[in-house]
Amino acid sequence: MTETLLHAAAAAGVPLDEAEAGxxxxxxxxxxxxxxxxxxxxxxxADATIPAEYVLLRHxxxxxxxxxxxxxxxxxxxxxxxxxxxxxxxxxxxxxxxxSVKAYFCLKMIGDDPEAPHMRRARAAILAAGGAGRANVFxxxxxxxxxxxxxxxxxxxxVEMVLLPRWxxxxxxxMSYWARTVLVPLLxxxxxxxxxxxxxxxxxxxxxxxxxxxxxxMRTHRKPGWAAFFNTVDAxxxxxxxxxxxxxxxxAIARCVDFVTERLNGEDGLGxxxxxxxxxxxxxxxxxxxxxxxxxxxxxxxVEKLLVLREEEAYCQPCVSxxxxxALVCHALLEAGGEPATAAATRGLAWLKPLQELELKGDWxxxxxxxxxxxxxxxxxxxxxxxxxDTAVVVMAMDRARDQLRLGRNYDEAIARGAEWTAGLQSxxxxxxxxxxxxxxxxxxxxxxxxxxALLDPPTADVSARCVSMLAQLGEAQDxxxxxxALDYLEREQAADGSWFGRWGVNYIYGTWSALCAxxxxxxxxxxxxxxxxxxWLLAIQNPxxxxxxxxxxxxxxxxxxxxxxxxxxxxxxxxxxLMAAGEVDxxxxxxxxxxxxxxxDETGLWPQEAFTGGGFPRVxxxxxxxxxxxxxxxxxxRYRNLRxxxxxxPAHGM
Numbered sequence: 001m002t003e004t005l006l007h008a009a010a011a012a013g014v015p016l017d018e019a020e021a022g023x024x025x026x027x028x029x030x031x032x033x034x035x036x037x038x039x040x041x042x043x044x045x046a047d048a049t050i051p052a053e054y055v056l057l058r059h060x061x062x063x064x065x066x067x068x069x070x071x072x073x074x075x076x077x078x079x080x081x082x083x084x085x086x087x088x089x090x091x092x093x094x095x096x097x098x099x100s101v102k103a104y105f106c107l108k109m110i111g112d113d114p115e116a117p118h119m120r121r122a123r124a125a126i127l128a129a130g131g132a133g134r135a136n137v138f139x140x141x142x143x144x145x146x147x148x149x150x151x152x153x154x155x156x157x158x159v160e161m162v163l164l165p166r167w168x169x170x171x172x173x174x175m176s177y178w179a180r181t182v183l184v185p186l187l188x189x190x191x192x193x194x195x196x197x198x199x200x201x202x203x204x205x206x207x208x209x210x211x212x213x214x215x216x217x218m219r220t221h222r223k224p225g226w227a228a229f230f231n232t233v234d235a236x237x238x239x240x241x242x243x244x245x246x247x248x249x250x251x252a253i254a255r256c257v258d259f260v261t262e263r264l265n266g267e268d269g270l271g272x273x274x275x276x277x278x279x280x281x282x283x284x285x286x287x288x289x290x291x292x293x294x295x296x297x298x299x300x301x302x303v304e305k306l307l308v309l310r311e312e313e314a315y316c317q318p319c320v321s322x323x324x325x326x327a328l329v330c331h332a333l334l335e336a337g338g339e340p341a342t343a344a345a346t347r348g349l350a351w352l353k354p355l356q357e358l359e360l361k362g363d364w365x366x367x368x369x370x371x372x373x374x375x376x377x378x379x380x381x382x383x384x385x386x387x388x389x390d391t392a393v394v395v396m397a398m399d400r401a402r403d404q405l406r407l408g409r410n411y412d413e414a415i416a417r418g419a420e421w422t423a424g425l426q427s428x429x430x431x432x433x434x435x436x437x438x439x440x441x442x443x444x445x446x447x448x449x450x451x452x453x454a455l456l457d458p459p460t461a462d463v464s465a466r467c468v469s470m471l472a473q474l475g476e477a478q479d480x481x482x483x484x485x486a487l488d489y490l491e492r493e494q495a496a497d498g499s500w501f502g503r504w505g506v507n508y509i510y511g512t513w514s515a516l517c518a519x520x521x522x523x524x525x526x527x528x529x530x531x532x533x534x535x536x537w538l539l540a541i542q543n544p545x546x547x548x549x550x551x552x553x554x555x556x557x558x559x560x561x562x563x564x565x566x567x568x569x570x571x572x573x574x575x576x577x578x579l580m581a582a583g584e585v586d587x588x589x590x591x592x593x594x595x596x597x598x599x600x601x602d603e604t605g606l607w608p609q610e611a612f613t614g615g616g617f618p619r620v621x622x623x624x625x626x627x628x629x630x631x632x633x634x635x636x637x638x639r640y641r642n643l644r645x646x647x648x649x650x651p652a653h654g655m
Contacts, residue, residue, distance in 0.1 A: 013586070014594045019641045022598045025605035026634040027336045030329060031344050033630070038347035040329045041322035042627030043308055045315065046616065048077055048087040048099045050274050050306075052106035053142070054316040057278050057303070059109055060145065061285055062197035069307075070110040072314035077103050078118055079313065085125035090552045090612035090622040097129045098139040101207060105146075109202045123206060131209035136620075137449055138275070145189065145282075146196045148204060155448035156241060157183070159191040159252040162259065166366070173366045174441040176457035177385045180363065181271030183449075184259045185283035191249060194286045257287065261295055263384050269302030272379035273319045277303045318616070318623070323376050323390050325627045326352055330397040331655055332635035334404060335642065342405055349401055349411070352376065352394055356414055357383045364425060364436050371424030374417030387434050388425060389463045389504065391418050392470040396654045399473055419474055422467050423482060430485030431459025431493070432467045434504070454617035460503035461493040462511050465518035469654030472521035487522060490515055491530055497561060498533030506613045506622070507554040508562045509571045512538060513578035521654040526583035535582035538575050539589050543567045546592035547600075548575040549611070555618035569607035570625075572596055573632035580639055583649040594640050597633045606630045 034040055051073050058066070082088050086100035104122045112119055126132065132143060133153070143149040162184065166173055172180050260280050263270055269277035277299060284296035291297065306317045330348045333341040357373050362384035365371065375386030376394045395418040398411040425437045433439050439457040447455070468486045476483050494500055494515070495508075502511030512534050519531050526532060542548055547567025554563035576593045584590055602608055607629040614623030639651060 013591045013644065014598065014640070016641055016644055018598060019594060019637055019644075022601055023336060023634065023637040023641060025601065026630075026637065027333070027338070027341050029605035030333070030630060030634060031340060034329075034344055034348070038344075038351035039322050039326045040348065040627065041320060041325050042625065042630065044317045044319060044321050044614075045308075045624040045626065046318045046621065047089045047096070048080060048103040049621075050318050051076060051315040052099075052102035053274070053278060054303070054307075055106045055109060056102070056142065056146075056196075057281070059198055059200065059202075060196035060282060061291075062199045069309075069314060072309070072312060073316075074107060074110050074112065076313040076315045077107055081118055081122065085121035086129075087122075089620070091610045091624065093552060093622075095125055095129065097126060097132075098135040100126050100129075101132045101135050101139055101204075102142065104207065105202075105204050108204060109200065114206065126207050127209060132204065132207040133209065141186065141190070145194055146198060146203075148208075151190070151193055154190070157187060157190065157447075157449055158241060158244065159187040159256060160244065160248055161252075162187065162255045163248070163252050169441075170444065170447065173363070174439070174444060175455050176439060177363060177435045178271060178273060178276070178457075179455045181263065181273065181276035181385075182279060184256050185270070185276070185279035188253050188256050188283045189279065189286060191253060192286050194282065253287075256283070264295060264299060265302070265381055265383070267298060267302050267305055268379055268381040269305075270299065271385060272377065272382040274303065274306055274316065275318075277306075318621075320379050321625065321627070322380055323352065323355060323394065324378050325631075327376075327390065327393045327397050328635075329627070329631045330401070331393070332631040332638065334397065334400055335635050335638035337638070337642075342401075345397075345401060346405060346407075349398055352398075353411065353414055355381070356394075356418065357386050358417060360384065362386065367437050368424055372417065372420060374419075374421030376418070385435055386421075388422055388432050389434055389466050391422050392463075392466040393655070395419055395422070395470050396473050400653055415474070419470065422470060426467070426482055426486070427459045429459055430482075430487075430489030431461070431464035432486075433457040433459050434463050454620060459489065461490060461500040462502050462504055462514040464489055464493075465500070465511075465514035466655075468518035469521045472518070472523070473654035478523050483522065487519075487524075490518065494530060494533070495559070495561065498535075498537035499562065500534070501559055502615065503618070504615050505574075506550055506552055506571070506615060507618075509538070509541075509548055509550050509574050509578075510613070510615075513574035513581075516578040516581040517655050520581040520583075520650055525650070531582050535579055535584055538579055538582075539584075539587070542575070542589050542593070546596035547572040548593065550613075552612055552622050555615070557619070565611070567596060567600075568611045568613060568629070569597065569600060569609050569633045570613045570628035573636040576636040577632075577639060577655075580636075580643060581651060585640065585643040585649055590640065594637065597637060601633075607633050 055073055084095045086095040087103045088094055089096045100122055108114060137155060140149055140154050144151045144154050164171055260270055270280045280299045289296040308315050308317060326348045330345040333345040356376055360383045361373055375391040377386045378390050395415050398415050401407055402411050426432055427438045434457050436457050444455050471483060499508040500511035500515045516534055524531050541562055545567055548571045549565035549567045550571055551563040551565035572593055576590055579590050600607055609629035612622040612624045613628055614625045616623050
């Protein structure tokens with residue numbers, strides 16, 4: 001599409017036949033990606049950290065050599081090395097010392113010559129940043145496992161903490177689900193001072209500065225008083241640890257093993273996330289479980305299922321996203337309409353239905369024991385850890401299909417149980433976290449172990465907005481106590497410029513799209529000040545080319561706002577969906593955004609996108625959802641067509 005056409009679109013709107021043609025091509029492409037059993041799953045890519053850790057895990061365990069796999073992972077790591085010499089946390093990002101140390105160690109382990117140009121550049125960048133001793137806690141733990149760093153350089157969390165009562169200030173139940181599953185097997189590794197086998201004997205002393213790095217500056221997310229207190233506690237624990245009673249230690253280790261084994265989750269793995277899975281395998285190995293032991297074997301197979309293998313490259317995903325992908329694709333296809341699309345969405349929803357957890361009360365029940373289970377996980381299976389975001393999105397898709405496709409009562413029970421579980425996990429402040437209620441013990445982010453600042457799962461605007469959307473779509477009155485509390489929460493969370501922070505997507509565009517959909521579903525129109533401010537903000541940050549973009553750098557600790565970046569397909573779609581939820585379908589900016597999507601649609605009918613627009617841990621871990629530029633733009637095109645054809649200004653659904 002030429003610049004002339006972009007201007008024409010701004011003046012008169014995109015012709016519906018052009019939007020329809022682009023929509024048809026995208027729908028056909030997406031239908032071709034549906035799996036035989038009805039679901040969709042797309043690659044979920046992070047930075048260099050996890051592929052490097054995967055290789056180092058194999059050498060930790062002294063597993064048989066696999067030169068071909070190492071060749072492909074090496075090719076991947078070399079390709080994503082940045083011009084600054086190291087590895088970033090997201091495409092085009094700044095140097096990150098922890099990712100760079102692991103990537104360098106991995107490449108050296110698989111045979112790259114330390115004097116090769118790419119290795120020399122990486123080493124120079126690492127040393128210029130203070131050397132491997134400046135890496136984060138998880139990297140220093142890996143270095144301790146390999147004997148590259150003494151264990152006393154790692155924060156001490158005694159394994160005996162698992163025996164503490166729940167009222168104790170530092171307790172597993174007060175941490176996020178990901179912290180629990182990663183930490184418990186790690187406690188055993190730390191208690192036993194485990195040493196990697198490392199059969200090739202590869203070492204990386206060259207990554208450490210000649211002089212020991214100065215004490216690491218306090219992380220900016222910490223409070224000086226709390227940090228000083230916990231640092232003092234850490235020093236005391238280091239002195240006391242050798243005096244710990246051996247029977248108590250054995251009991252604590254047994255409790256850790258029980259925790260992990262109960263939550264092994266088959267071949268979907270502990271917590272269904274790579275770090276927890278890998279730590280579980282190393283824990284069983286450290287305790288003498290042979291490779292063929294059923295628990296160790298299934299834990300190891302779970303890790304293997306995260307690999308993405310291509311002819312010339314390979315990498316390891318942090319987890320997989322089939323429920324999330326399938327539910328969102330179903331929304332997009334229901335919006336697109338037509339028999340092939342709705343038939344495919346029906347098959348996708350049928351695949352989702354039996355994945356609802358209706359029996360097991362997971363860790364969330366520690367704080368909500370009277371709530372019945374009813375959620376969906378992000379992954380194929382993760383019954384101890386369903387999440388509220390997925391559950392709300394699945395429920396809304398099923399409810400929409402129930403109405404649009406006249407599916408009778410097939411989904412009534414699933415919808416009711418999902419809504420009941422979601423409502424039951426509303427936090428006291430009116431919002432929702434991703435996995436737990438009231439996970440707000442913020443002092444825990446000051447413990448030395450928590451240098452990533454993401455030990456907790458507090459309510460966030462994006463997840464809360466999705467839950468509001470679900471309740472409103474199901475008919476919850478705007479003035480009901482829980483809806484009033486939720487809307488008040490969103491109003492408090494709105495930034496002065498009109499945007500909302502997006503915890504799980506990058507960032508203010510994602511959060512604002514989520515909130516606008518929720519407010520529309522709850523019956524607040526464009527004249528409402530909260531909605532008007534948000535729509536005006538989206539209009540103000542549109543790029544000159546007609547699209548929208550935002551960089552991962554916007555995850556500053558002070559939440560100081562949107563970071564301009566080149567337009568991306570997924571962020572353009574979010575902005576468009578947000579504006580249409582605010583009643584702005586006829587605004588020239590929406591027409592220019594739709595024109596941008598049509599102009600950037602590739603020959604496959606979909607959209608290219610290398611940018612990371614998913615959030616893992618702000619400032620620490622980011623995600624590239626390969627599905628986002630495939631289904632979100634389709635969704636935006638379909639909504640634009642539908643609203644224009646029907647001469648409506650706002651959508652009728654929660655998303």
